[in-house]
Amino acid sequence: MSGSVTVARSLDQALDALRSGPDARLVAGGTDLMVEVNAGRWQPGTLVSVDRAPELRGWHRDGDEIVLGSGLTYAEMERGELARLVPALAQAARTVGSPQIRNAGTLGGNVVTASPAGDTLPVLTALDAVVQIAGPEGTRISPLREFVRGVKRTDLRAGEVVTAVRVPALRGAQEFLKVGTRNAMVISVVMVAVVVDLDGHTVRVGVGSAAPVPVRAPLAEEYVGALVDWERARMDDPTGEVAAQFGELVAQATSPIDDHRSTAAYRRRAVAVCAARAVRRAFQEPESP
């Protein structure tokens, strides 16, 4: 029960503090960690608080990429220039918890918790995000699809800190849809992110809560990518068949389960519906103001 908190004012201080012992653990917003503590799943040892470490805060552009600090909060993702650059991430952020949670919770915390229901993960998956890590042996990178290894399991090693997540700055529409049994502040039953890359001529999809880890749907992406008129950035789909077929293919890429929140059959259906709606929205004529 003896616990201490070290407030790291830089990345180096955080890395030093993590070396103090095997029971040292990072805390950012604490919105996942404190739930673990309250549920008795983790007994606080040494906590290393990183929300004052400037290297982890904010975001910046780096050429064609956007570098999202691990300490970026949902409130920061929701609005401003970043919300314009990565709209699906902004929309995912808007669905997270309550204003209190969005002010405290961070991108790094969501990625490291690696819950199948983590709301940023489908977006980051669709964007082929890369996780930047600093550790005792220096820095390294890990593509998100390798970093998230299973339900709440990651590639993070002892003493390491996630410093940032890199995503490409893409031209094209982005959509994020989340289904839960309440209209706000709800853990997702499923979620679907669709990202269009007008320059790369790809449509990318990330799905959450429908498999142990967030999944992509390559067959669906190829199917719809081949049917898009990339010059006009339009998808010719007067009957909605293409979108529906895309939805079915996305659902086929998932492996959902029955649990107390929903059933596998519903999740599969909801993924198909959300994916179809997302791709239709991504290619629909912008509504006249």
Added chain:
Amino acid sequence: MTVTDRRTPVRGGVGTSAPRPDGVAKVAGRFAFSSDLFADGMVWGHVLRSPYPSARIRRIDVGPALAIAGVHAVVTASDVPGVNAYGLEHTDQPVFAEDVVRFTGEAVAAIAADHPETARRAAAAVVVEYEPLEPLVDAEAAITAAPIHPDGNVFAHLLISHGDPAATGDVVVEGTYEVGMQDQAFMGPESGLAIPADDGGVDLHMSTQWLHVDRDQVASALALPPGLVRMTLAGVGGAFGAREDVSLQVHICLLALHTGRPVKMVFSREESFLGHVHRHPCRMAYRHHATRDGRLVKVEARMVFDGGAYASTSGPVLTNACCFAAGPYAVPNAVVEGWAVRTNNPPCGAMRGFGAVQACFAHESQMDKLAAALGMDPVELRLRNAMQTGDRLITGQLISGTAPVAELIRTCSAAPLPPQDPAPDPMARPGGSGRSADPDRVRRGVGFAVSIKNLMYSAGFDDFSTARVRLADGAATVTCAAAEVGQGFVTLAQQIVREVLQVEDVVISAADTSSIASAGSTSASRQTWMSGGAVEGAARAVLRRREAGETGEIEETYEHHHKPTTPLGADGQGDAHVSYVFAAHRAVVDVDLDLGLVRVVEIATSQDVGRVMNPVQVTGQIEGGIAQGVGLAVMEEIVMDGGLVRNASFTDYLIPTALDMPEVTVAALIEQPEPGAPFGAKGVGEPPTISSSAAVAAAVRDATGLDLPRIPIRPQDIALAGS
């Protein structure tokens, strides 16, 4: 009502929106709830609970827990000096399990330690050897299954036979309906502080609904005379029925007597879900008979209520469900059979609406089905059969009080429908912040429901309340043990005394068991009538003495009784109830047909209130009750799996947020003074919950065309209905 010699009436009397005396402190965060209690030298209690729904206890070894530094006491069944059992109707629930555990969460031992964390660790260190048994979790099977308790598996079996049981109608509709297990989900977890006294007794500060009945149960378990258990009401953070049963009362008093120190206990949210009763889940098979022109001929129903492991109030809940099985309609013939049974599921008991909620969902679903079969408008069908004063319940009891059912139906259905917003905020569509809706796939639906429920306790229960009013120096003090659980009785007591005595300054003293006799329970929508009546009676007695010329301090105590009732006879006939209250609800919903997500857009309501005592408080009860009704209709359910609770937290037990709460339109408050009721006022707390769930379900059916025989309606019930 009051004859006074004053020219200007006093401010804050009956009928005004007088502010709550505890309102500012609550809003400012200064109000002390029971979880804020503190005493010098206190230690912390914690209860060890069964992880199994059914198991034999082979051995308990508390040694390893006692060996932990900071642990003051560990108590089990063998430490209970009195009767190791409590219960509101039957004392069948052990204070601590002895040889078997019968539900997940049953108390096995309690620990007192210097810190809550130490107490939790000590609980984990107690060695309990269980032999898990196959749990009995199916209520229907429980009727004939081998008994899982010496008192058997049937808490209550009721038959109502009214009129001609062989009567038939030209048009017959059938349905089988289910209601899931709802939780009261109050914000303030169970908590209390027990302080050992020099006289061998104990002072217990506790958030509860009925001080005197708690006291008696604690005294019996501790083998103390009731006078040595002194209870004081601590700040209550919501109740809704879940604080009627004993939770931690005996445990902390026992620990206080063992350690000689004050003991405080606060349930975690998970413990709270495991440690109090829930609304009964049930299955109800119905058959309605009617004439071609839409007159009800007969209602047949068979209801099976799952009471869980211990009796609690299963009997009275079932009685209510059966008595109101046909709803607020005049029905000449009825055959109703009800079962409330014991299983290894969590105990179920009182919750806002108390049996009427389940019955209402079924009878209102049936009325819609019947309207469809008759090709008649569902509102018209209800009007045609609406109960009125002079009609009889299916128990044969004459409705002698007010019954403005037709007025409720007319005013509620006449409220203008909310407009279709051509460009609604995406957040206001089904799915809300998830922005999952496709406007082309959203359908609007409208549903209607009407309800009836009894006020006060029934079936021969000697129900009374006691209050004392003292007038001194131009100010009045009210002493009454009525539990203020948030409903606003403290405000009403002030208003009543102001009205009668024409003094503005009215102080409500602390509710306890030492200063005054019982006020009865804060439940059954009864405190406005019962304790309101006691306060009015005491104030009038004071007034009489003042008017007789007495000066100086005047004090009077008054005990208020309602007219007597009798238990139902063998055929389910009898004058079991005191008074009835009615409400109508119209729900407007938007449904995402493909995802099965629902947004409740508006609830319009008309309610039978007798007299509006305090407009703001009536509105508060209506809005809060509707929130709970909407919750039951579309999201609130304790998910059970083989006797295990799968969602004992607010992460997964979902209650409505501001985005889920509809606009509430009060179409009419019908003020017809109820004979015998103080100021003519009826209780207003329960009706808003009862028919709002049924109205939402009807609206979702209207939008989807689906049967939807179960609440809460889950997204998959809609989205996968075709497959």
